Amino acid sequence: MSELRKTPLHDIHQSLGAKMVPFGGWHMPVQYSGILDEHRAVREAAGLFDVSHMGEIDIKGPHALDFVQMVTTNDASRLHAGQAQYSLFCNHNGGIVDDTLAYKISDGHYMLCVNASNTEKDFSWIKRQCTPDFDAEVTNVSSHYAQLAIQGPKAVGILNSLADKDLSSIPHFCFDYANLDGIDAMVSRTGYTGEDGFEIYLSPEKAAQLWQSIMKAGEKDGIKPIGLGARDTLRLEMKYSLYGNDISGETSPLEANLGWVVKFHKSDFIGKEALLGQKETGIKKKLVCLIVDGREIPRPGYEVYLDGRNIGLVTSGTKSPSLGRGVAMAYVENGLDKEGQSLQIMIRNKGVEARVINPPFYKKST
Amino acid sequence: MGFPVELKYTSEHEWIRIEGDIAYIGVTDYAQEALGDVVFLEIPEVGSEIEKGETFGVVESVKAVSDLYAPLSGEVTKANEVLVDTPELINEHPYDDGWMIAIKMSDTEELKELMNADDYETYIEENG
Structure with missing residues (x-):
């Protein structure tokens, strides 16, 4: 096994006493003060995440848009410079290669942010699709960027206090360039928690300095460093899919309830034919949200039953810190995905009652 | 991190407090x-x-x-x-409020296989 890679913030994580784990080939913090404490901080105040393990792929050239349209399922022609969209790469069978945030930097320049563990796979897959017909250049620029995420109700105010311009005016799913306490960065109004906040792309050399600046600026608001453990519970409460758990090469966007990022009206894209076929003939399984009635906690790999018949599989599950209940994402037979449908999750040979609910699990009280 | 001397320990990271049988x-x-x-x-x-060794x-x-693996065999007399x-x-309180069950031991010979606090601390240092 090759050695784990370290982000530019590795020393900071260790000095904070983080529990470190291998994740997608990287040595990453899974928790600092504790998953429940960190989860609460993000829901109630603010949290700072090191997500430098994420990959970035540049698409540049006169045909950059045409090429992005070919390799992704969403409609990138709708992006103006300074906008981002959630999108997918699909294979020819309609299976998901990865999910991505596609940024339009300028005409002829897009940046795709991809999952850490998939970066190499995505890069070589995208590069293979870039036939000579396309006048576009595909570059893995992951090593050019560190990435921090600041999320939570206090996040915008905290980051704004360090910025040379008003970041609160950046609309959701848009980005701008700003100077943060002397550091140039690309600031994107996006996240993976369901809270307001930003994802910040910057030079790896400046990452530790910006981390310290943000922690200091957020101190009075109760900002905390957040590890992968809480990142997972936060995204699960929002029903955001995690590649490798809820979506994979074996699942299609239609099954995963991600049909909203598949735009059939645009011209050809990889996987279109297969997905159109699925749309016509119908899909067999569907990703649903399940909430457990009792105290038990569903986990990935647990089977789902209806009246003694195995009809599905849990792909993500935990005890939701916000709800205090066991929650799961599970693929179940199509037709059993309606709100209120009662199902049983097999937990240690016992069928535990659960119900299908409409996403997200966590609904912010306003 | 503390390991009270009056307790016994297992390699599965359980503690045992003996009060009579x-x-x-x-x-x-x-x-x-x-x-x-x-x-x-x-x-x-x-x-x-x-039963000792069983979950x-x-x-x-x-x-x-x-x-959780049973460090000893016996009948459960209390459950927390x-x-x-x-x-x-x-x-918060692994050694007092955090006790899980009490059992009436069926074979006190099994006690010989438990570690004392020093042995357990050494075990963690070597295997932790």
Whole structure:
């Protein structure tokens, strides 16, 4: 096994006493003060995440848009410079290669942010699709960027206090360039928690300095460093899919309830034919949200039953810190995905009652 | 991290407090630290029999599920039902409020296989 890679913030994580784990080939913090404490901080105040393990792929050239349209399922022609969209790469069978945030930097320049563990796979897959017909250049620029995420109700105010311009005016799913306490960065109004906040792309050399600046600026608001453990519970409460758990090469966007990022009206894209076929003939399984009635906690790999018949599989599950209940994402037979449908999750040979609910699990009280 | 000298320990990171022929069982400070926030506990009912080396319950943190292994054989005489509602006591007070079950030992010979605090601390240093 090759050695784990370290982000530019590795020393900071260790000095904070983080529990470190291998994740997608990287040595990453899974928790600092504790998953429940960190989860609460993000829901109630603010949290700072090191997500430098994420990959970035540049698409540049006169045909950059045409090429992005070919390799992704969403409609990138709708992006103006300074906008981002959630999108997918699909294979020819309609299976998901990865999910991505596609940024339009300028005409002829897009940046795709991809999952850490998939970066190499995505890069070589995208590069293979870039036939000579396309006048576009595909570059893995992951090593050019560190990435921090600041999320939570206090996040915008905290980051704004360090910025040379008003970041609160950046609309959701848009980005701008700003100077943060002397550091140039690309600031994107996006996240993976369901809270307001930003994802910040910057030079790896400046990452530790910006981390310290943000922690200091957020101190009075109760900002905390957040590890992968809480990142997972936060995204699960929002029903955001995690590649490798809820979506994979074996699942299609239609099954995963991600049909909203598949735009059939645009011209050809990889996987279109297969997905159109699925749309016509119908899909067999569907990703649903399940909430457990009792105290038990569903986990990935647990089977789902209806009246003694195995009809599905849990792909993500935990005890939701916000709800205090066991929650799961599970693929179940199509037709059993309606709100209120009662199902049983097999937990240690016992069928535990659960119900299908409409996403997200966590609904912010306003 | 502390390991009270009056307790016995196992390589599965459980502690045992002996009171006559009764043994109280819980998980160690090291175990609760490794688990992280405990959010679920399943323990046997009073009257059930547990056998040394067999699983007698389950403890779950936010991230992981861990089996609990019986350090001794016997009949469960008490189960700490308080933990079902407040499993976080296992993190906060692993050696007192965090006790899980008490059993009436069926074979006190099994006690010989348990570690004392010094041995357990050495075991963690070497295997932790």
